[in-house]
Amino acid sequence: xxxxxxxxxxxxxxxxxxxxxxxxxxxxxxxxxxxxxxxxxxxxxxxxxxxxxxxxxxxxxxxxxxxxxxxxxxxxxxxxxxxxxxxxxxxxxxxxxxxxxxxxxxxxxxxxxxxxxxxxxxxxxxxxxxxxxxxxxxxxxxxxxx
Numbered sequence: 001x002x003x004x005x006x007x008x009x010x011x012x013x014x015x016x017x018x019x020x021x022x023x024x025x026x027x028x029x030x031x032x033x034x035x036x037x038x039x040x041x042x043x044x045x046x047x048x049x050x051x052x053x054x055x056x057x058x059x060x061x062x063x064x065x066x067x068x069x070x071x072x073x074x075x076x077x078x079x080x081x082x083x084x085x086x087x088x089x090x091x092x093x094x095x096x097x098x099x100x101x102x103x104x105x106x107x108x109x110x111x112x113x114x115x116x117x118x119x120x121x122x123x124x125x126x127x128x129x130x131x132x133x134x135x136x137x138x139x140x141x142x143x144x145x146x
Contacts, residue, residue: 002073009064010136015057017133024126032115039110047103075146076139087132094124
């Protein structure tokens, strides 16, 4: 069972990592170029669609991360689930405290600078999810090699 949890954790993290890189390189730069008169409509649509796509992977990632902290596979180094959890906390904290307020600002009081802020302030999430993906791969390899 724990191997399945580890695999689901990796898949959810891989999805989030792929999405965050897409957002960083494609989506946020496009949002930064949306004319102010279309920004509210675009921001609201972005929030709705993003929530639909990411709700399940984010939930799975959270639940499986907690599970791995509580029931670490024997072959997995003690520090790796904790490192993974720290990277997730950075990604989610950055989402809640930086990205969500910027999206709210874009949906209520857009300016040309808000889109640019989204691009710049998204790097902590991008780096955290990327590092988390690496940690998940290492955990999987430790279990496979055991």
